[in-house]
Amino acid sequence: MNTARTRVPLRKRLLVRLLIASVLIAVCSVAATAWLAVTTTTRALREEQGQALADDMDILARLSGYAATHPDWKGVQATVRDLSARTGRRIALTTADRTTLADSAPRGTSLPPSAAATVDPLRTDTYSEPGAQLSGTDPRVVGPYRLSTLERTKLDAVARARQRCLSGFGIDMTVTHTPSGRPVVTAADSTAVSGYAFEECGDGQLDTPAPTEEKALTALQGRAGGCLTRAGLDPDTPLLFGTGLPGVSGRAPTLAPVFAKVAAGGTDGADDGKAALRAAQTCFETARHAQLDPYVAPVAELFLGVGDDGAAPRWVMSPANKAKVVGAAGLVLAVTVAVTAVVATRLVRPLRALTEAAGQPPDRHARVPVTTRDETGILAEAFNDLAERRERLEAQRKALVSDVAHELRSPLTNIRGWLEVARDGLVEPDTELLGALHEEALLLQRVIDDLRDLAAADAGTLRLHREPVPADDLLAQVTAAHRVAADTAGVRLRTETEGAPWLDADPVRLRQALGNLVTNAVRHTPPDGTVTLTARGDGERVVLEVADTGTGIAAEDLPHVFERFWRAEKSRSRRTGGSGLGLPIVRQLTDAHGGTARAASTPGAGSVFTLRLPAATPPADG
DSSP states (O other): OOHHHHOOOGGGOHHHHHHHHHHHHHHHHHHHHHHHHHHHOSOOOOOOOOSOHHHHHHHHHHHHHHHHHOSSSTTHHHHHHHHHHHHOEEEEEEOTTOOEEEESSOTTOOOOSSOSEEEOTTSOSOOOSTTHHHHSSOTTOOGGGOOOHHHHHHHHHHHHHHHHHHHTTTOOEEEEEOTTSOEEEEETTOOOOOHHHHHHHOOSGGGSOOHHHHHHHHHHHHHHHHHHHHTTSOTTOOBOTTSSOTTTOSSOOOBSSOOHHHHTTOSOHHHHHHHHHHHHHHHHHHHHHHHHGGGSOOOEEEEEEEOTTSOOOOOOOOHHHHHHHHHHHHHHHHHHHHHHHHHHHHHHHHHHHHHHHHTSOGGGOOOOOOOOSSHHHHHHHHHHHHHHHHHHHHHHHHHHHHHHHHHHHHHHHHHHHHHHHHHTTSSOOOHHHHHHHHHHHHHHHHHHHHHHHHHHHHHTOOOOOOEEEEHHHHHHHHHHHTHHHHHHHTOEEEEEEESOOEEEEOHHHHHHHHHHHHHHHHHTSOTTOEEEEEEEEETTEEEEEEEEOSOOOOTTTGGGTTSTTOOSSTTOOTTTOOOSOHHHHHHHHHHHTTOEEEEEEETTTEEEEEEEEEBOOOOTTO
């Protein structure tokens, strides 16, 4: 079938018609549903009000603390269930694309329409501990600033010594610990420590970074260096210890000393100094977020809903409204059935015709009337084409059986006749008789071998052993093999090669194909004629030609030269033709190589058979 016959107007396509039918049904359903929603429902029960804002803030603070102290959310399910049991809320944590991380509700429960908050300990403004709203970072995010056990032990001893020292001055002090494990000594009654007491009891160890903190600060300074340079500031601008460090205090970072550029008078006025300070603070905040990011859980969406004890939505349905629902449902069902029946009937009618035609006996060669131009009509045309091809194949099969019987009968009849004559004593079994019998046996063997090759090619079991083959050597071998037969017939054999093309082919099978062409050319070329074998490269192909100066082939016979058992000489005499299998074998072998075989001829001037085969790259040592 050609492409033009398969083109179907858009409005006649089966898919379009099915879509239209589906859209009509959907429109009716949506319209009925909307009408019922407007006329039978006054309002939908809203989701119960959540717990107090304090509970919601506590949930967010607990989950933010979990994220601040864990690199992922793997163990958060227990925390979520505990919070849900304590507050009576449904709590769910998801990723940004709503992949569930933890949920207090049973699996499969849908999420609320929108998230209540985003849990991100590096960017928070809800945690009430001092410093969270100012720095935007949950103070519980410690990361690389967490002190080792040995460092905590040493600092705890220093803190207790300071506490005892200050107590000797009558100052009641308490020791608390930051999330990083660093102890902090503060006055119990918020009384300021006198300078004298501080000088006596302060040794500076609590205000000096531990090795772990020093290492983290150095890394932070390196991260912020590029940003400071781009801002026109000194990349070595230090960050005061204890001001804004994770787990050390909650105050915003403070830079000291004032940048060299400001201190040297490089800027005029306080505004420039404030701008430089803001730029530096921004650089350190950005660097600190990047430094802490691997130590906190990924950003998550927090969904809050009604717990298991919440009231379920209810709908008020009066008897009149129930009647309307039943009526609308019945109407939609009736429309759906009617539309489906109409569409199905139009679709099934040609399919039934196809089924009936396909069930006919093979000898009937039934045809299907083409009544539409849609996909079903195209299917009917394809079925008719298939029936025609099957009819032609059946005729070819019958002709093949007849031709095979004829080809095998002739040599067998000759062999039988000579053997019977010799058995009856009418002819002596001399050398000439044995030679004739041998020739007939060879002919019979040749026909059987040709049929075997064709059967293997048809079954796809014809094996090829490909290798790079030089075209000039191939032509020389074929010419040498047929030189005696050509000389006997008085025909000259010539070879011509343009360049040095190489073939990707099975040399044995290719010699067989060229040998059949040369044998056929010599047979149909009169004495003093010429058969020329040519090879040339053509891009990724190699063109092989066998040209003769023989009688040629009539134009009406040319399309049939590669058909099995076909011979231009209709009498089937072997004086002018072979078995009729040589050229079909040539085409099958060429197809097996991924090539093409063509024939051209001018009656009285000769014929040219052309094979186009895949080229090969010459070997490195070739």
